[in-house]
Amino acid sequence: MRLLKKYFSRGYLIVQVEGVNLEKFLNTLMLSGSYIWNVNRVNFTTVRFCISIDDFAKLRKVSKRFSCRLHIVDKMGYPFLVSRTKRRKMLVIGAILCIIILYTISSFIWKVEVRGNKTIDSKVILTEAYKLGLKPGIPKSFLDRNKVENGLLLKFNSLVWAGVEVKGVKAIIEVVEGVEPPKIVDKSFPCNIIASKDGIIEKINVLEGEALVKEGQTVRTGQLLVSGVLVRQNLGVRYVHAMAQVIARVWYEAYEESNIKLYEYSGNYISDYEFKVGKMVIPIIRKNVKFKYYDEIQKDLKKLNLGNGELPIEIIRKDYIEKIPVDRNSAIESAKKEIIDRLENQIKAKIPKNVQIVDKKINTYIDDDNKIRVYLVLETLEDIGVEEKISN
Amino acid sequence: MQKRNCGKMINKLVDFPEETILNLPKITILGNNRLIVENHRGIIEFTPQRIRINTPIGILNVCGNDMHINYIIPEEIMLEGDIAIVEFIK
Numbered sequence: 001m002r003l004l005k006k007y008f009s010r011g012y013l014i015v016q017v018e019g020v021n022l023e024k025f026l027n028t029l030m031l032s033g034s035y036i037w038n039v040n041r042v043n044f045t046t047v048r049f050c051i052s053i054d055d056f057a058k059l060r061k062v063s064k065r066f067s068c069r070l071h072i073v074d075k076m077g078y079p080f081l082v083s084r085t086k087r088r089k090m091l092v093i094g095a096i097l098c099i100i101i102l103y104t105i106s107s108f109i110w111k112v113e114v115r116g117n118k119t120i121d122s123k124v125i126l127t128e129a130y131k132l133g134l135k136p137g138i139p140k141s142f143l144d145r146n147k148v149e150n151g152l153l154l155k156f157n158s159l160v161w162a163g164v165e166v167k168g169v170k171a172i173i174e175v176v177e178g179v180e181p182p183k184i185v186d187k188s189f190p191c192n193i194i195a196s197k198d199g200i201i202e203k204i205n206v207l208e209g210e211a212l213v214k215e216g217q218t219v220r221t222g223q224l225l226v227s228g229v230l231v232r233q234n235l236g237v238r239y240v241h242a243m244a245q246v247i248a249r250v251w252y253e254a255y256e257e258s259n260i261k262l263y264e265y266s267g268n269y270i271s272d273y274e275f276k277v278g279k280m281v282i283p284i285i286r287k288n289v290k291f292k293y294y295d296e297i298q299k300d301l302k303k304l305n306l307g308n309g310e311l312p313i314e315i316i317r318k319d320y321i322e323k324i325p326v327d328r329n330s331a332i333e334s335a336k337k338e339i340i341d342r343l344e345n346q347i348k349a350k351i352p353k354n355v356q357i358v359d360k361k362i363n364t365y366i367d368d369d370n371k372i373r374v375y376l377v378l379e380t381l382e383d384i385g386v387e388e389k390i391s392n
Numbered sequence: 393m394q395k396r397n398c399g400k401m402i403n404k405l406v407d408f409p410e411e412t413i414l415n416l417p418k419i420t421i422l423g424n425n426r427l428i429v430e431n432h433r434g435i436i437e438f439t440p441q442r443i444r445i446n447t448p449i450g451i452l453n454v455c456g457n458d459m460h461i462n463y464i465i466p467e468e469i470m471l472e473g474d475i476a477i478v479e480f481i482k
Contacts, residue, residue: 027434030464039461041439049461 011077013056016048019068028066032058048073109143110136110169117175120156128155129173140166148173190239193226193385195219199248202381209242219248219384228390239390246385249358252350254343257373260331260366263293263323276314291322335372336364343376355382417447421478426462427454427471435461435469443471450482 019025026047029036034055040048051059063070085092112134114122129135132151134143145164152162152175160178164171193209201217209226213219228242270289275282297319340362351357359379366372402413411418411431418430433446440459445452459473 023435023438026438026461026464030434030466033466035463035465037461037463039438039464041460044439047438 010052010054011075011079012050012052013075014048014050014073015059016042016046016071016073017063017068018046018071019063019066020045021066022047022068025062025066025068029059029062032062034058050076053077053079106169107140108169109134109138109140109166109171112136112171112173114173114175116177118177119158120175120177125152125156125173125175128152134164134171134173143171187241189241190228190390191241191387192224192228192390193242193244193246194388195221195223195225195246195248195384196386197221197248197250197382197384199250199384201225201246201248203245203247205245207243207245208240209244211244213246225385242387244385245383247381248384250380250382250384252347252378252380254347254376255374256339256343257371258335258339260328260335260370260372262326262328262331262370264326266322266324268322270320272318272320274316274318276312276316278312281316289320291320293323293325294320295323296320332366332372336374339372339374340376343374344378347376347378351378351380352382355380415448417449417452419452419478421475424456424475425472427475427478429469429471430467432467432469435464440473444481445469450480453477453479453481 017025022041022045026036026039034051036049036051036055038050042048060070112126112129114125114129117125129148129152132148134148143164143166148164149162152173153159156175158177158180159175161176163174165174166172198220199218201213201215201219204211204213204215204225206226209228210230211226213223213225219225225246226242226244228240230238230240232238268291270291273284275284299317299319300314357378357380359377361375361377361379363375363377364372400414406413410416415431417432420428420430422428429445429447429452431448432452433448435443436446436451437444438461441455441457443454443459443461445454454471454475455477457474457476459471459475462470462472464470
């Protein structure tokens with residue numbers, strides 16, 4: 001503690017003195033009134049000690065008298081620290097600036113996080129929070145936590161609780177989602193269950209009502225599957241709200257035909273122009289068509305007009321487009337694949353979601369005239385029962 | 393000797409601390425590693441193994457290991473280190 005006080009109050013030097021008769025030297029120094037401490041004998045001719053900077057002049061005088069060599073090992077203490085920092089002003093300014101910048105930056109919110117959400121997407125909550133004023137880059141003091149919390153609760157009905165917590169430069173929105181109550185089946189009206197699609201019944205679980213079809217039976221759209229009208233002997237007729245799970249195999253079909261492309265266009269073509277006067281054709285430029293296989297496309301470019309009358313003069317452009325023959329089998333394969341992809345997408349658009357596709361059948365026919373016909377049948381297992389109110 | 397006896401007499405009459413009247417060194421030893429001598433008359437020898445201090449009643453010889461002077465002022469001197477022997481040499 002005393003050392004600390006020394007250190008900060010005045011500053012001191014650690015000196016090393018080399019000479020003979022060092023004991024006498026120390027006595028003289030002591031008698032001259034200077035305070036020395038931590039005196040260590042380094043070797044026979046050297047002693048090292050600490051001395052306050054106020055007493056340094058006395059030390060110098062004494063060492064001169066004793067013709068000792070004086071060497072300052074280190075300068076310690078607050079005055080030296082100050083003089084050292086005075087020489088490096090920019091360092092101090094930089095340090096202060098750094099602290100100020102750090103402090104300002106840390107008083108902003110730089111990141112927003114959402115925790116605890118299960119069904120609601122984090123992005124949706126974040127965009128809502130941004131609207132309510134919680135977004136990266138706002139000062140912490142601007143943040144109205146109650147407003148954000150209440151706003152989120154109002155916006156999302158499924159949230160039971162929302163809390164905003166600021167941790168450093170990060171704001172954490174913690175939400176708790178409530179469990180949605182199960183749907184209550186309205187049993188107040190009597191109903192039947194009918195088929196919404198054609199199919200073969202795979203499984204039928206009747207909860208209420210009377211099953212009219214058996215497993216393995218083929219049903220048509222609109223056919224009555226489970227009746228809500230119960231007829232019992234002695235009890236008379238009773239109307240109930242039929243409930244059943246009717247799982248059936250349903251087929252979806254799609255068909256497409258297209259030409260097999262036996263050629264591929266290479267992108268090279270030659271254009272030729274012709275004049276046509278009446279029925280006479282006058283070629284302007286005649287080019288050599290050097291392609292082995294090509295398509296010829298004729299295009300009428302212009303009919304010359306004169307007043308209202310139409311002159312029988314035309315300019316015709318002829319394009320010769322090069323094509324490269326493709327292997328027939330591979331052409332068939334690629335055409336087939338393309339068609340199947342298209343058909344599958346077409347069918348999948350019709351199938352309700354979350355339905356499992358059980359089977360896939362593909363029938364392909366290839367005609368002699370290079371036509372391909374594809375039938376695609378997808379088989380699914382799905383619940384085809386729908387409620388139908390019993391009138392009267 | 394006469395003088396000292398005289399001092400003892402005075403001391404009996406006036407209740408002063410003995411060391412001030414009789415000009416005696418006051419030596420305090422704390423354990424075996426710290427020794428404070430008040431009313432000394434300077435250092436005679438100073439090595440890590442042996443420190444000899446002049447006092448009004450003779451030379452105080454302190455032997456030990458790794459000894460150094462903690463501080464030194466005209467009235468007081470403090471030694472630190474492994475002190476083994478403290479003796480007076482007349």
